[in-house]
Amino acid sequence: MAEVNPFSLSGTQHSQHWPSLVSPDWWLNKAFIAVTGQPKSAWRWAPGTTSFSTQRTVLTGVVLYLAMVFGGQAIMKKVAKPIRLKRFTQLHNLALTLISGFLLLAFMEQCLTAWRQNGFFFTICGAESWTQPMEILYYLNYMTKWLEFVDTVLLVLKKKNLEFLHYYHHSLTMVLCFEELLGRVSVAWIICSINLLVHVIMYYYYFLASCGKKVWWKEIVTTLQIVQFVVDLGLCYFCLYTHVTFHAVVPLPSVGADCRGTRLAAYYGCVLLSSYLLLFVQFFIKTYIKGETGSHLGFRPLNYKQEGEKTQKTE
Template identity: 85%
Template sequence: MAEINPFSLSGTQYSQHWPSLVSPDYWLNQGFILATGQPKSAWRWSPGATFLSTQRVVLTGVVAYLAMVFGGQIIMKKVAKPIRLKRITQAHNLILTLISGFLLLAFMEQCLPAWRDKGFFFTICGSESWTQSMEVLYYLNYLTKWLEFVDTVLLVLKKKKLEFLHYYHHSLTMVLCFEELLGRVSVAWIICSINLLVHVIMYYYYFLASCGKRVWWKEVVTTLQIVQFVVDLGLCYFCLYTHITFHAVVPLPSIGADCRGTRLAAYYGCVLLSSYLLLFVQFFIKTYIKGEKGGHLGFRAMNYDELKSKKVEKTE
C-alpha cells in the first residue's frame, strides 16, 4: 500500500521510483484505491474479463468506427451547416494532452531505472522487463486509442474531408496496442513513449488551434511523426530479428539472446509501422512540399507567403 503523505521523498510501492508528489505511479495507485478499493498492484490484464480485452470487441470497435466515418459523412452531406462543438473540441484536445503527458512520465518512471540498472537491451528484450506495473500503463495507453476516436467524430461533424491515413491510422493503432498487450512485447514501451511525446505536442497544437491561435510549428509535428516511425521500425526489426535468429534451426548471425513477445504481434507491428511511415511521408510530400490541399489529418499546408504578408500587415 502506498504511503499517505504525497510529499515524502520515497515510496513504499515496489513500482514507485520517484517522490510521491511527482510520481505518476503514486497517483495511479491512489486512483485505483479510490475507484476500486484496491491498490494498483492488485489489477491484472485478463483477456476476456478485463474491459475491452477481446478480439471480438476490438474488431467490433474497428467496424463501428469505420461505419461512423463513412456513414457520418453521408449524413452530414444532408446537413446544411457544419456542427462545430468548439468547447468540446477544446476540452477533448486538452484532456488528451494531459493524459499523454502523464502516461509519458509514468513510462519514464518505470523504464529509466531499469535502463540504468540492467541496460537498454534488457528494457526492450528482457523477459522480466514486462512487469505488472508496465502492463497497467500499456492497458491505459490502449484505452486512450479508443478515446482518440472522438477526433474523427468531431471532424465528421465539421464536415471535414478525411485523408485515408487518418482513419487507417486511428483504427489500426488501437488494434496494435491491443496486440502488444496480448503478445507482451517488451519493446512496446519505446513505441508508446515516443508516440505519447508526439501526442503531447500534437494535441497541444490542436488545443491552441481550437482556441483560435495561429501556430507556426504544425509542420514540425508531421516531421516528428515520421521520425517516430523511423525509430520505431529500427527497434522493432532489430527485436524481431533477434528473436528469429535465437530460435532459428539454421545458424544465423545472432547476439545470442532472445526478445520477449509473440511473433504475431511483432509481425503485425513491423508491417503496420512500415505502412505508417510510407503514408506519412507521402502525406508530408503532398501537403508541405507540393502544397496540395488534401483531406484532413490535423494539419493544413503551411503557406509561408501568407504568413509573411500577415506579419507585414501587423507591422504597418
Template identity: 90%
Template structure:
C-alpha cells in the same frame, strides 16, 4: 517472439521510483483505490474478462468506427451547416495532451531505473521486463486509443474531408495496442513512449488551433511523426531479427539472446508501422513540399501565409506587363 512467461509480482510494491508529488505511479495507485477499493498492484490484465479485452470487442470497435466515418459523412452531406463544437474540441484536445504527458511520465518512471541498472537491451528484450506495473500503463494507453476516436467524430460533424491516413491510422493503432497487450512485447514501452511524446505536442497544437491561435509549426508535428516511425521500425525489426536468429536452425549473426513477445504481435507491428511510415511520408510530400518553382521544401517560414496571399497578385502583374 519469445515464449510468454507470467511476470513475477515480486517487488511491485517498489514501483514508485519518484517522490509522491510527481510520481505517476503514486497517483495511479490513489486512483485505483478510489475507483475499485483495491491498490493498483491487485489489478490484472485478463483477456476475456478485463474491459475491452476480447478480439470480438476490438473487431466490433473497428467496424463501428468505420461505420461512423462513412455513415456519418453521408448523413452530414444532408445537413446544411457544419456542427462546430468548439468547447468540446478544446476540452478533448487538452485532455489528451494531459493524459499523454501523464502516461509518458509513467512509462519513464518504470523504465529509466531498469535501463540504468540492467541496460537498454534488457528493457526492450528481457523476459522479465514486462511487469505488472508496466501492464497497467499499457492498458491505460490502449484505452486512450478508443478515446482518440472522438477526433474523427468531431471532424465528421464539422464536415471536414478525412484522409485515408486518418481513419486507417486511428483504427489500426487501437488494434496494435491490443495485440501488444496480448503478446506482451517488451519493446512496446519505447514505441508507446515516443508516440505519447509526439501526442503531447500534436494535441497541444490542436488545442491551440481550436482556441483560434495561429500556430506555424504544424510541419514539425508531421516531421516528428515520421521520425517516430523510423525509430520504431529500427527497434521492431531489430527485436524481430534478434528473435529469429536466436531460434534459427542455421547459424546466423545474432546477439545470442531472445526478445520477449509473441511472433504474431511482432509481425503485425512491423508491417503496420512500415505502412504508417510510407503514408506519413506521402502525406508530408503532398501537404508541405511545393512542386512549383520557388516553392518551399520542408518547413515554411513564419510569414508563409502572407507570402502566399501576395503571390497571385505578383503573378498577375507579370502577365499584364
C-alpha cells in the same frame, strides 16, 4: 499511514521510483484505490475478462468506427451547416494532451529505472521487463486509442474531408496496442513513449488551434511523426531479427539472446509501422512540398495560390 515527507521514497510501494507527489505511479495507485477500493497492484490484465480485452470487441470497435466515418459523412452531407462543438473540442484536445503527458512520465518512471539497473537491451527484450506496473500502463495507453476516436467524430461533424491516412491510422493503431498487450512485447514501451511524446505536442497544437491561436509549427508535428516511425521500425526490426535468429535452425549472426513477444505481434507491428511511415512521408510531400501551404522548415511549395487567397485548413 501517510508519509511524513511526500518527497521521500521511504516506505513507498515497490513500483514507485520517484518521490510521491511527482510520481505518476503514486497518483495511479491513489486513483485505483479511489475508484475500485483496491491498490493498483491488485489489477491484472485478463483477456476475456478485463474490459475491451477480446478480439471480438476490438473487431467490433473497428467496424463501428469505420461505419461512423462513412455513415457520418453521408449524413452530414444532408446537413446544411457544420456542427462545431468548440468548447468540447478544446476540452478533448487539452485532456488528451494531459493524459498523454501523464502516461509518458509514468513510462519513464518505470523504464528509466529498469534501464539504469539492467541495461537498455533488457528493457526492449528481457522477459522480466514485462511487469505488472508496466502492463497497467500498456492497458491505459490502449484505452486512450478508443478515446482518440472522438477526433474523427468531431471532424465528421465539422464536415471535414477525411484522408485515408486519418481513419487507417486511428483504427489500426488501436489494434496494434491490443496486439502488444496480448503478445507481451517488451519493446512496446519505446513505441508507446515516443507516440505519447508526439501526442503531447500534437494535441497541444490542436488545442491552441481550437482556441483560435495561429500556430506556425504544424509541419513539425508531421516531421516528428515520421521520425517516430523511423525509430520504431529500427527497434522493431532489430527485436524481430533477434528473436528469429535466436530460434533459427540454421546458425545466423545474432546477439545470442531472445526477445520477448509473440511473432504475430512482431510481424503485425513491423508491417503496420512500415505502412505508417510510407503514408506519412507521402502526406508530408503532398502537403508541405507539393502543396500550397507555406513552409517553415525550408521546403518551398511547388504550387502557389493567387495573392490574398486563403488556404483551407486541414486537420
